[in-house]
Amino acid sequence: MSKLECQLGKLLLKNPVTVASGTFGSGKEFKDFYDLSLLGGIMVKGTTPEKRVGNKPQRLVETSGGVINSIGLANGGIDDFIFNILPEAKTYGTEIIVNISGGCIEEYGIMAHKLDLEGVGAVEVNISCPNVKEGGITFGTDPEMAYDVTKIVKANTSKPVIMKLSPNVTNIAIMAKAVESGGADIISMINTLIGMSIDVEKRKPIINNVIGGYSGPPIKPVALRMVYEVYKAVNIPIIGMGGIMNTTDALEFLMAGASAISVGTGNFVDPYIPINIIKGLEEYVEKNGLLSYKEIIGAVHR
Amino acid sequence: MIYKCDGIVIDNEPLIKDFIYLMKIKETKIAEYAKPGQFLEIKTGTLPLLRKPISIFAVDKVEGTISILYQVKGQGTKNLSQFKIGQSIDLMGPLGNGFAVEKFNKKCLLIGGGIGVAPLYDLGLRLKEVGNEVEFILGFSSKETSYAIEYFKELGPVKIATIDGSVGVKGTVGAILEDYDLTDISKAYGCGPEPMLKYLKTIEDEVDLELSLEAYMGCGLGACLSCVCKMNDGDYKRVCKEGPVFKAKEVSFDE
Numbered sequence: 001m002s003k004l005e006c007q008l009g010k011l012l013l014k015n016p017v018t019v020a021s022g023t024f025g026s027g028k029e030f031k032d033f034y035d036l037s038l039l040g041g042i043m044v045k046g047t048t049p050e051k052r053v054g055n056k057p058q059r060l061v062e063t064s065g066g067v068i069n070s071i072g073l074a075n076g077g078i079d080d081f082i083f084n085i086l087p088e089a090k091t092y093g094t095e096i097i098v099n100i101s102g103g104c105i106e107e108y109g110i111m112a113h114k115l116d117l118e119g120v121g122a123v124e125v126n127i128s129c130p131n132v133k134e135g136g137i138t139f140g141t142d143p144e145m146a147y148d149v150t151k152i153v154k155a156n157t158s159k160p161v162i163m164k165l166s167p168n169v170t171n172i173a174i175m176a177k178a179v180e181s182g183g184a185d186i187i188s189m190i191n192t193l194i195g196m197s198i199d200v201e202k203r204k205p206i207i208n209n210v211i212g213g214y215s216g217p218p219i220k221p222v223a224l225r226m227v228y229e230v231y232k233a234v235n236i237p238i239i240g241m242g243g244i245m246n247t248t249d250a251l252e253f254l255m256a257g258a259s260a261i262s263v264g265t266g267n268f269v270d271p272y273i274p275i276n277i278i279k280g281l282e283e284y285v286e287k288n289g290l291l292s293y294k295e296i297i298g299a300v301h302r
Numbered sequence: 303m304i305y306k307c308d309g310i311v312i313d314n315e316p317l318i319k320d321f322i323y324l325m326k327i328k329e330t331k332i333a334e335y336a337k338p339g340q341f342l343e344i345k346t347g348t349l350p351l352l353r354k355p356i357s358i359f360a361v362d363k364v365e366g367t368i369s370i371l372y373q374v375k376g377q378g379t380k381n382l383s384q385f386k387i388g389q390s391i392d393l394m395g396p397l398g399n400g401f402a403v404e405k406f407n408k409k410c411l412l413i414g415g416g417i418g419v420a421p422l423y424d425l426g427l428r429l430k431e432v433g434n435e436v437e438f439i440l441g442f443s444s445k446e447t448s449y450a451i452e453y454f455k456e457l458g459p460v461k462i463a464t465i466d467g468s469v470g471v472k473g474t475v476g477a478i479l480e481d482y483d484l485t486d487i488s489k490a491y492g493c494g495p496e497p498m499l500k501y502l503k504t505i506e507d508e509v510d511l512e513l514s515l516e517a518y519m520g521c522g523l524g525a526c527l528s529c530v531c532k533m534n535d536g537d538y539k540r541v542c543k544e545g546p547v548f549k550a551k552e553v554s555f556d557e
Binding site: 022023024025029030032033045053054057058059060061062065066067069071074216217265267268269270271272 | 536
């Protein structure tokens with residue numbers, strides 16, 4: 001057994017390194033760089049019940065060492081995903097984790113049901129998109145609604161259910177407990193922090209949608225602290241993410257309590273970051289004489 | 303095929319100090335596959351975090367080099383201007399679709415504004431290689447801020463417009479185009495600031511026209527969906543993937 005083999009409840013990954021939804025397309029966009037089967041899993045770009053054209057540009061800006069985006073869940077809709085994207089994605093030899101967003105609780109159930117298909121490794125439920133008017137983040141800030149969304153998704157799929165938490169809450173442990181009691185198998189965290197940037201010449205927000213989700217290296221300390229808090233609050237595994245750029249960052253998340261990690265914005269900077277982290281973790285495990293990387297999960301809590 | 307590789311800077315000269323630079327990079331693989339109108343994503347330093355998309359100005363497939371003509375605008379391009387000869391430079395490319403190059407019956411007209419002239423040199427060269435005659439209309443703000451004109455003159459006749467009239471015709475490229483006989487032209491290409499591209503759309507019914515668009519990019523690979531532009535059917539397309547070159551009739555600059 002590989003020392004990086006990663007068991008997240010009933011979801012088995014060949015290693016704990018995945019790529020975050022919205023930063024990796026469906027995988028196709030990165031195929032030229034490396035064999036995608038090296039990855040633990042791919043969280044594909046978020047899908048919705050119907051096609052969405054997305055927000056009016058400007059949709060993205062770099063600021064203070066990180067990136068604000070407001071794409072608005074642009075995608076072809078879930079049927080397009082199932083018929084036009086999934087058939088290719090499932091040949092990549094890695095777990096395909098499908099990220100879903102609904103405008104109401106029922107839509108989450110319908111989508112989960114449609115995705116109960118061969119080739120789907122797990123469903124990641126986005127209850128934390130800051131960039132759409134309806135649904136999205138409201139489900140991620142109210143514990144009762146987060147519980148209800150989790151319940152309905154669980155009732156409609158046999159796949160492992162990953163609930164993706166928003167950091168834009170006062171107490172993230174309460175949200176984590178809510179989705180755990182709703183039956184979530186795994187938590188992924190964090191989604192982006194809501195941010196803003198202003199063009200001082202034009203005296204206008206740079207992002208057309210005014211606000212957007214902030215990601216990249218500057219959010220890492222916040223994400224890490226939240227993983228640390230959630231690890232103490234729940235008994236389900238965590239996929240940690242937020243500004244991970246290298247092996248040290250990944251190790252920090254594992255030690256804070258994540259069982260796996262995702263590279264997000266880092267994919268824009270250097271597509272090889274996930275691969276470098278896999279190698280780096282292998283080296284760390286060897287150097288420290290570990291039987292499995294799992295020995296370091298939550299290390300700072302002991 | 304897209305490559306991420308370290309090229310070696312073999313020249314990085316200001317054409318106008320602190321403003322316009324021409325950098326030549328040794329990178330055999332990208333040079334081998336690059337087509338006119340494609341671009342590179344360059345990591346210019348620790349910060350900015352994101353790579354900067356820069357048009358390819360010229361390609362020498364024999365010596366395995368790519369040249370970029372760039373304007374210093376923000377931190378990324380400022381960093382670029384400080385690269386020294388012999389330094390390695392982290393590149394991704396070639397990216398995007400590029401211009402259509404084929405043998406046409408009549409002449410090709412290449413229209414550039416400001417730093418938008420950059421991709422037109424390699425385009426002109428390739429169009430000539432396949433047997434076309436090329437002509438250029440280039441717009442700048444003034445004589446002091448005009449550049450690279452001698453390169454274009456190697457390829458064909460060049461008409462210049464400047465906003466202040468200090469060289470060539472006074473006004474934008476439109477001042478030249480309004481008296482231009484387009485019946486002689488099989489194909490036109492445009493690259494420049496959005497007001498110029500909007501103007502060029504007024505001739506889209508008179509001549510087959512391709513436009514190269516600019517947009518703020520995240521990944522340059524088609525993954526982040528940031529750099530979209532509006533199409534006439536109301537949908538968006540990715541400037542980095544389906545573009546940067548579009549048929550003029552496909553795109554819409556309406557709000």
